[in-house]
Amino acid sequence: MRLTALLTAPVLWLVVAYLGALAMLLVTAFFTIDSFTGNVIQQFNFGNFQDMLTDAAYKNVVLRTLGIAISVTFFCTVLAIPMAFYMAKIARPKTQKILVALVLTPLWASYLVKIYAWRTMLEPGNGVLDWLLKPIGIHSPGFGGPAIIIGLSYLWLPYMILPIYAGLERLPNNLLDASGDLGAHNFYTFRKVILPLIFPSLVAGSMFTFSLSLGDYITAQIIGGKLQMLGNVVYQNFSINLPFAATIATIPVTIMALYLYLVRRTGALASM
Amino acid sequence: MQKKRLFSRIAVASVAALILAGCSSGGDSASDSGVPKVDMMKELGAGEGQVNLVAWAGYVENGSTDPNVDWVTGFEKETGCKVNVKTGATSDDMVALMKTGEYDVVSASGDASLRLIYGGDVAPVNTDLIPNYADIFDNLKMQQWNSVDGVAYGVPHGRGANLLAYRTDIVKPAPTSWSSVFDVNSPYKGKITAYDSPIYIADAALYLMETQPELGIKYPYALDQTQFDAAVEVLKAQKPLIGEYWGDYLKHVASLKSGGTVLGTTWQVNINLAKGEGTKVEGIKPAGGSTGWSDTWMISSKAKNPNCAYLWMNHIASPAANAGVAEWFGEAPSNAKSCDLTADKNHCATFHAADDAYWADVYYWNTATEACLDGRTDVKCVPYSEWVKAWSSLRNS
Incomplete structure (x- = not known):
């Protein structure tokens, strides 16, 4: 009985505020609107899903968003592994603490400030990147897909570094030594010893970078030029056609559910 | 197991309650043909603070x-x-x-x-x-x-009228008509902007009124399916020219200032703000008229x-x-x-406050409905909800 009482508040919170909102989203996706006033009409139909599936534009935006989320996850992983390895295995304890603090500091600054900073850096023609890279003949990519990938990779990098760092810290050093003693090269050790052991950390990190990129729309708005992501479609429609926005919003939910299912299949969730 | 069942029971109950609540509230949205009856204020009381x-x-x-x-x-x-x-x-x-x-x-x-x-x-x-x-x-x-x-x-x-903004130090010669933002061979490709709203379809329709009179567009907010499709085609062709669509006026002003945007549709207030920050920019109402508000x-x-x-x-x-x-x-x-x-004592003259002739070719924003706003009864016009869909599709393709 006491357990019930104790659990009710948090469970109610989780269910009403969190799952409840998701349920309402799903229900709203089947409603429609009055074509003139824009008021929601609560009448069950599949019209929104039909619109979404028949218009090639939405297939493109899903693929584009997926591509961006995957690229961001990839770049974050590639950047985070060496960084985390240095922090966990090579740096001295004192440096280690400073590095962890440095990785965390960007999280203290506002998202918007950081993205607007990237806007001035990426500005084609007179931005910081152009000024810096012109001598070696490289131009800023300008606003668009590459800019979004750069911006999001920058934003979510700490979320990838920290789990990998935690995973590497738990990895005993003597495993690496043993591998070396048995004649494995560094890369072979990395592939056969380190990678399998930090795989759950990679999965944890990728869940952050992937899902955060999948739902983002502000970065695309500020440095995406005319390019739109799934979040922008929702943002664009929610004021005019709420049910259609809800329909679009079910896509990232489905993708994430699928992703989590696949992760579960690999068993990484259990060993996290 | 006991715990799990408890959790799911609370969960199911609360979701059900929430959905019921969600469905029963907001039931006043029943749409009838007329205007919903809303009471008018009878007399003024004290301010609420x-x-x-x-x-x-x-x-x-x-x-x-x-x-x-x-x-x-x-x-x-x-x-x-x-x-x-x-x-x-x-x-x-x-x-x-x-x-x-x-x-x-x-x-x-x-x-x-x-x-x-x-x-x-x-x-x-x-x-x-x-x-x-x-x-x-x-x-x-x-x-x-x-x-x-x-x-x-x-x-x-x-x-007022929606204006054609251009950077006077970059865009030469100065543009005189909206065709400058729809010209697929424009030298300013990638630095043109457009207003990020379905209502911008009317700007394309206005452009077609001038360039393709055979379409018979009389009023840019009353488009039958053929006319509407033609307007959307114009916007599709324009898309490669666009660097950014603007909705946030501050970002738009920043773009004009940095030169990321050199040409495109704007409001007078944006011109004033950009000029205030030292940008060489002008806004004109081109020949052939403009949309406005x-x-x-x-x-x-x-x-x-x-x-x-x-x-x-x-x-x-x-x-x-x-x-x-x-x-x-x-x-x-x-x-x-x-x-x-x-x-500025000339303000009203500059902005034609009482000059009806000036407003003759300014098409104030209006909501497109199925019944054509230009009075045609032989065709159905494309309602605004379809404008929204077309715009969303255009922006995301």
């Missing part, structure tokens, strides 16, 4: 943008109504914000006002309670976008601060405040007496 506004950028200035531009502080002191303002980027934003019921007053353009009236989101306005209403230009009162069946739904604010201050049917709302509507229609907004935003004032109070 605050008023919440939804307005276009530049309509409600308290001196924080420019210390010399302030018509809010005086009002607050005089009436005790603190003014809270939320800036809407597009008419669609404004309609959505007003539907929340959290705002008292809105400065609605013609493509929002009728949707708000027919949606039951705004109340009729008792113009007897607004002394300054008497001085408003007669040809702005009781128009099809601010009244229904002889009942006024708001106080006219002012009107004629705005109306409307009161929410769910206003929590109706007395302060009426006080605000009276204040913003007063000659001094109306002159201030008109001059800051760069539009023609609605109050005839404003013209004596503008800092």
Whole structure:
């Protein structure tokens, strides 16, 4: 009985505020609107899903968003592994603490400030990147897909570094030594010893970078030029056609559910 | 196992309760053909101490943008109504914000006002309670976008045309028509901008009125399917030219300033802001006319601060405040007496406040409906909801 009482508040919170909102989203996706006033009409139909599936534009935006989320996850992983390895295995304890603090500091600054900073850096023609890279003949990519990938990779990098760092810290050093003693090269050790052991950390990190990129729309708005992501479609429609926005919003939910299912299949969730 | 079952039981119960609650509330949205009946305010009481506004950028200035531009502080002191303002980027934003019921007053353009009236989101306005209403230009009162069946739904604010902005130091020769933003061989490819709203389809339609008269477009908000498709094609061809679509006026001004945008559609207020920051930029109303707006201050049917709302509507229609907004935003004032109070004595002449001929080729934003607004009865026109879909599809393709 006491357990019930104790659990009710948090469970109610989780269910009403969190799952409840998701349920309402799903229900709203089947409603429609009055074509003139824009008021929601609560009448069950599949019209929104039909619109979404028949218009090639939405297939493109899903693929584009997926591509961006995957690229961001990839770049974050590639950047985070060496960084985390240095922090966990090579740096001295004192440096280690400073590095962890440095990785965390960007999280203290506002998202918007950081993205607007990237806007001035990426500005084609007179931005910081152009000024810096012109001598070696490289131009800023300008606003668009590459800019979004750069911006999001920058934003979510700490979320990838920290789990990998935690995973590497738990990895005993003597495993690496043993591998070396048995004649494995560094890369072979990395592939056969380190990678399998930090795989759950990679999965944890990728869940952050992937899902955060999948739902983002502000970065695309500020440095995406005319390019739109799934979040922008929702943002664009929610004021005019709420049910259609809800329909679009079910896509990232489905993708994430699928992703989590696949992760579960690999068993990484259990060993996290 | 016991725990799990407990959790799921609470979960199922709460979701069910929530869905029931969600479905039963908001049941007042039943749409009938007419205007929902909303009561009009009978007499003015004491102010509530605050008023919440939804307005276009530049309509409600308290001196924080420019210390010399302030018509809010005086009002607050005089009436005790603190003014809270939320800036809407597009008419669609404004309609959505007003539907929340959290705002008292809105400065609605013609493509929002009728949707708000027919949606039951705004109340009729008792113009007897607004002394300054008497001085408003007669040809702005009781128009099809601010009244229904002889009942006024708001106080006219002012009107203006959407302008063609260009960087005078970069775009040479200076553009003279809208074709400069639709020319697929434009040398300014990638540095052209367009307004990020479905209503921009009307700009393409206006361009077609001039360049393809055989389509027979008479009014850019009344497009049959063929005309509509042609307009969307124009926008599809234009897309490669666009660097950024703008909705956020501050970002737009920053783009004009940095040279990321050198040519495209804008408002006079953006030109003023960019010039204020030293940008060499001009805005013109090209030959062949322009889309534009004629705005109306409307009161929410769910206003929590109706007395302060009426006080605000009276204040913003007063000659001094109306002159201030008109001059800051760069539009023609609605109050005839404003013209004596503008800092630039030629303002009303420059903006053609009383010059009906000038407004003949300005097509105020309007909400497209299935019944063609240009009076054609032999075809069905494409309603605004389809404009929204087409725009969303265009932006995401």
